[in-house]
Amino acid sequence: MIDLGTRLGPLKLKTPFMAASGTFGFGEEFASLMDLRDLGAIVINGLTLMPRKGNPPPRIVETPAGMLNAIGLQNPGLDVFLSRELPRLQKSQVKLIANIAGDTEEEYVILARELCTAGDVLIAIELNVSCPNVQRGGIFFGTTPSTLSSLVEKVRRVCTLPLIVKLTPNVTDITEIARAAEDGGADILSLVNTFQGMVIDTVSRRPFLGNKIGGLSGPAMRPLAVRLVYETYASVEIPLIGMGGIEALDDALQFFMAGAAAVAIGSASFSDPLTILRLTGELKNYLQRMNLPSLEGIIGVAHG
Amino acid sequence: MLLCKAKVLRVEKLAIDCFSLLLEEKNLATGSLPGHFLHIRVGEGPAPFLRRPFSIAGTSPGEGFLQIIFRLRGAGTRILSRACPGDMLDCLGPLGNGFRPRENCKISVLLGGGVGVAPLLFLARRLKEVRERVVLYYGVSRGLEKIPVQNFLPPGVEINLATEDGSGGFAGLVTDLHRSHLQRGLRPEEVFACGPRPMMQRVAGMYRDKKVDMQFSFEERMACGVGACHGCPIEIKVGDSDTVFKRVCRDGPVFNPYEVVW
Ligand SMILES: Cc1cc2nc3c(=O)[nH]c(=O)nc-3n(C[C@H](O)[C@H](O)[C@H](O)COP(=O)(O)OP(=O)(O)OC[C@H]3O[C@@H](n4cnc5c(N)ncnc54)[C@H](O)[C@@H]3O)c2cc1C
Ligand SMILES: Cc1cc2nc3c(=O)[nH]c(=O)nc-3n(C[C@H](O)[C@H](O)[C@H](O)COP(=O)(O)O)c2cc1C
Ligand code: FES
Numbered sequence: 001m002i003d004l005g006t007r008l009g010p011l012k013l014k015t016p017f018m019a020a021s022g023t024f025g026f027g028e029e030f031a032s033l034m035d036l037r038d039l040g041a042i043v044i045n046g047l048t049l050m051p052r053k054g055n056p057p058p059r060i061v062e063t064p065a066g067m068l069n070a071i072g073l074q075n076p077g078l079d080v081f082l083s084r085e086l087p088r089l090q091k092s093q094v095k096l097i098a099n100i101a102g103d104t105e106e107e108y109v110i111l112a113r114e115l116c117t118a119g120d121v122l123i124a125i126e127l128n129v130s131c132p133n134v135q136r137g138g139i140f141f142g143t144t145p146s147t148l149s150s151l152v153e154k155v156r157r158v159c160t161l162p163l164i165v166k167l168t169p170n171v172t173d174i175t176e177i178a179r180a181a182e183d184g185g186a187d188i189l190s191l192v193n194t195f196q197g198m199v200i201d202t203v204s205r206r207p208f209l210g211n212k213i214g215g216l217s218g219p220a221m222r223p224l225a226v227r228l229v230y231e232t233y234a235s236v237e238i239p240l241i242g243m244g245g246i247e248a249l250d251d252a253l254q255f256f257m258a259g260a261a262a263v264a265i266g267s268a269s270f271s272d273p274l275t276i277l278r279l280t281g282e283l284k285n286y287l288q289r290m291n292l293p294s295l296e297g298i299i300g301v302a303h304g
Numbered sequence: 305m306l307l308c309k310a311k312v313l314r315v316e317k318l319a320i321d322c323f324s325l326l327l328e329e330k331n332l333a334t335g336s337l338p339g340h341f342l343h344i345r346v347g348e349g350p351a352p353f354l355r356r357p358f359s360i361a362g363t364s365p366g367e368g369f370l371q372i373i374f375r376l377r378g379a380g381t382r383i384l385s386r387a388c389p390g391d392m393l394d395c396l397g398p399l400g401n402g403f404r405p406r407e408n409c410k411i412s413v414l415l416g417g418g419v420g421v422a423p424l425l426f427l428a429r430r431l432k433e434v435r436e437r438v439v440l441y442y443g444v445s446r447g448l449e450k451i452p453v454q455n456f457l458p459p460g461v462e463i464n465l466a467t468e469d470g471s472g473g474f475a476g477l478v479t480d481l482h483r484s485h486l487q488r489g490l491r492p493e494e495v496f497a498c499g500p501r502p503m504m505q506r507v508a509g510m511y512r513d514k515k516v517d518m519q520f521s522f523e524e525r526m527a528c529g530v531g532a533c534h535g536c537p538i539e540i541k542v543g544d545s546d547t548v549f550k551r552v553c554r555d556g557p558v559f560n561p562y563e564v565v566w
Contacts, residue, residue, distance in 0.1 A: 025532030029554075032305050045534070054549050060525050060535040062354050067527065074534045074549060218353055270354055270527045271345055273307060273396070 002287050003294040004280065006040070008239040008261050009187040011124050011162040013095070015040040016283070016295055017252070017276045020243050020266035021099035021126065021166075022046060022071065026085055027092070030273050039276055040262060041095040046128050047115075048100070049107045051077035056210035061199050066218025066245065067267060068197050070211035073101055078111060082118055090121045097164065101128040105151050108141075113158040124161050127152065127186075130168030130193035142168045142193075145180035152184025164241065167191040167232075169221075174228050175235040182236045190241035190264065191232060192225050217267045219245040226254050233259025233300055247275065249282040256295065257302040305399060305530065306331055309392040313369065315385065318451040321376040322419060323385045324361070330368035332397060336360045338427035339402030339521060339558045342372065343529035345394035346380045356380040357526050357553070359423035359498070360398065362456060373422040373451065399529055400557050403427050403519050406494050410436040413492035415482060415507055417443050417499020423521055424498055425456040432458050439485075439492070440464065443478025443503070447471030479506040492516060501566070508561035520561045524552040531555075539565035 006016040019027070021043040027036050036042065054074025061068050076084070089096060098115045102108040112125050129142030129151065141151050152165055165181040167174060169192040178189055194215025199208040207213070225244025233240060242260030246252050247268040255263045268275045283295075292298065310329035318324050332342070343355040358372040374381050387393065403423075405412070412431050414424040421442050431438045440457070443466040444450045450472060454463060465473030466481040474481040497507045498521040511518060524536040531554030540550045540563050547565055550556065 023528070023533055025528075025530075029528070029530045029532040033307050045532075053547075054534060054537060056539075057537045057549075058525050059537060060354075060527050060533075062352060065351065066353055069527070069533070069535060071534045074537070267353075267527070270529075270533070272394075273528075273530075 001293075002284050004284060004287075006262050006295055008241065009162065011188060013040040013262060015280050016256070016262040017280055018043055018097070018241065018262060018264045019269065019276060020264035021128065022069075023266040023269050026089060027094055027096065028089070030269075031092075033273050034277055036092065036094040038280065039094070041097050041123060043097040043099050043126055043264060045075055046073045046099045046101050047075050047078060047081055047111065048073055049078050049102060049111055051075065051080065058208065058210055061208050061214070063197070063199065063216065063218075064220060066216055066220035068199060068209060068214030068216055069194070070209045070214035072211060078114060082114065086118055086121070090119045092121070094121065095123050096121050097124045097126050098122050099126045099128050099166070105154050108151060108155050109158055112155045112163075116158070116160045122161065124164055124188075125155075125159055126164040126166050126190060127155060128166050128193070130166050130170075142177065143171050145176050148177060149180040149184035152181050152186050156185035162187045164188040164190050166193055168193045169224065169228055170196050175231055178232045178236050182238050186238060188239050188241060189232065189236065190243065192228050192244055195221055195224065217245070219247060219251075221245050222251060222254075226258050229255055229260050230258040230302065234303065246279075249279055249286060252279055252283070253286070253298065256298050257300070259300040259303065261295075261299050305397065306335070307394075307396050308332065310370075310395045312387045312389055312391040312393060314389060315387050318373065320448040322373070322449060322451055323376075324371055324373045325384065325387065326369060326371050327393065327395075328368050329370065329395065332395060333363045333368045333370045334365040336363050336370060336398040337402040338430055339400065339423055340398035341400050341423075341557065342395045342397035343399055343526065344384070344396075346383045352380045352383070354527055355396065355529060356384070357399075357523075357529060359521065360426055361422040362426045362429060373419060373425075375419040396529055400553060401555070403496055403521075403558050405431060405434075406517055409493045411439065411490075411492045412437070413439045413441070413482070413490070413495045415441040415443075415478060415495070415497040415499065415503075417478060417503040418445070418449065420499030420521070421451070421453060422498075424496060425453060427496060428457055428461050432461055437462065439490070441466065441478050441482050443468070443481070443499070445469065477503075477506075479503060479510065482507070483510060486510065494519070496520070497561075504561065505566050508566075518561050519558050520564075521557045522552055522559055522564070523557065526553050529553045541565060
């Protein structure tokens with residue numbers, strides 16, 4: 001009997017495949033195509049305390065083997081989420097992880113506290129300290145170790161659910177940031193968010209995106225992300241969720257072998273919304289073929 | 305919304321850089337309404353990375369056929385233009401909110417700019433069944449780009465052509481042609497448009513004081529196509545001074561032009 005389950009510290013998932021924040025909405029958009037309960041978890045779109053209007057168009061542009069996005073965290077804000085979205089999601093029995101971003105430490109604390117008691121459809125909180133597309137907050141907290149550990153500590157005090165900290169790759173040394181998050185009390189790290197990039201429209205001679213700068217995702221970033229997971233695995237004790245350009249089983253296996261105990265699929269869902277379910281089936285066959293009873297046998301094996 | 309493989313039946317060149325693609329997929333054909341679009345995966349591997357959105361230009365539900373009409377633009381449309389009969393195309397659809405024609409109405413006007421005429425051909429066919437007059441305005445910049453719209457329309461739809469290079473029909477902008485008809489007494493009760501933004505903006509301007517139902521179809525870059533990623537915003541007015549970004553793919557692509565911030 002193959003067990004696809006995975007354990008990330010206090011968080012247990014039915015499968016090691018999650019939908020990455022910002023690419024799967026609140027899950028419902030894809031509900032008519034699949035049974036969402038077959039997903040390990042869905043990390044829902046980034047939430048902020050107050051509603052966010054988002055960036056002006058265009059917000060996306062295709063790039064070689066990937067895309068840039070500059071959505072700017074468009075979301076209805078905590079109150080509307082709690083009153084209008086959550087009651088509906090509550091009935092679905094899907095495993096959801098809330099992704100939260102704030103301008104100040106207080107905002108993160110309020111978001112975490114309110115969401116932890118909002119209902120059992122939420123199984124963890126992911127701190128987005130890595131959004132490259134907003135003016136304040138977001139990435140600011142994710143690039144300075146002391147700022148990050150102070151933030152994580154404050155959120156930790158009110159957070160009764162497993163606490164994930166999502167790291168940005170846009171730093172000189174990710175292991176230093178990773179250790180700061182661990183010191184602050186994070187249960188799990190997820191990595192990585194998008195790489196900052198730019199496309200210039202040579203006809204208008206201006207940056208293409210409304211926000212000028214965007215975040216690169218997709219296969220183009222995969223080798224960069226695998227390396228960051230590999231290095232982070234060697235420098236912290238807490239479990240990792242890996243992501244960046246996963247489309248095929250071999251891509252996911254690279255992240256597992258680099259040290260991730262689960263992976264998230266983001267922009268691959270745009271071209272194939274069934275990517276996560278396909279990978280789930282393929283992983284099962286792979287483990288069977290390799291005579292492995294569970295995923296544990298391959299996590300981190302690349303470190304020798 | 306379905307995720308399915310549609311069989312390519314025919315690829316036809318309609319004009320310079322302009323093609324039609326006839327597809328067979330029973331459920332798509334029966335579920336699609338004018339204004340809906342398909343999100344098509346044009347390649348197998350990582351390139352092109354994103355799907356491409358195309359309006360549905362017509363269906364024959366009985367046979368399970370549906371059609372799109374597209375213009376060559378970049379890598380994605382080039383691959384599509386080389387599709388062969390028998391190929392299976394990965395389609396997500398039908399997507400979006402279509403046109404919503406009025407309950408009681410005698411005269412409908414449709415204005416299409418370039419390949420923007422595609423969704424209007426589908427709409428005109430449906431409207432002809434229930435309207436006294438369906439008047440289509442079709443504008444292209446060069447006569448070479450003109451697709452034979454009459455082949456996609458039932459008899460009785462009035463076709464008014466405008467070419468900017470003067471090679472056929474009215475010489476000039478399709479909006480000027482339409483304006484001259486308004487001055488001569490044409491009184492539509494509803495107006496549908498799809499085309500380049502400047503053209504649609506001119507149409508909206510022409511009707512500013514009139515109580516006419518207006519529905520225009522918009523385009524924006526898309527990733528998911530289903531409302532999950534907020535990648536396809538259009539700025540919409542709320543109240544007197546505020547605006548919000550709605551999603552072209554999920555809340556549109558059809559919007560009331562007076563609610564749009566141009
Ligand atoms: C709702 C909707 C309906 C459409 N219907 C039609 C139609 O019936 N016929 C037709 O010819 N075209 C239509 N378009 C435009 C069509 O999607 C683009 O021409 C096509 O995506 C270009 O792809 P490409 O790879 O050839 O061009 P490239 O320029 O190489 O594409 C690069 C990227 O930009 C995007 N892109 C480029 N132009 C547009 C555009 N105008 N709108 C949205 N995304 C764009 C592509 O999807 C891709 O992600 C529609 C667009 C939308 C949003
Ligand atoms: C359109 C889009 C929106 C995103 N929004 C968020 C977000 O709100 N919060 C967040 O933490 N990450 C966000 N991300 C980053 C993804 O969750 C993921 O880290 C990144 O896309 C890399 O994975 P991928 O290559 O599989 O897409 C977004 C990515 C995309 C493409
Ligand atoms: S393309 Fe994702 S919301 Fe419209």
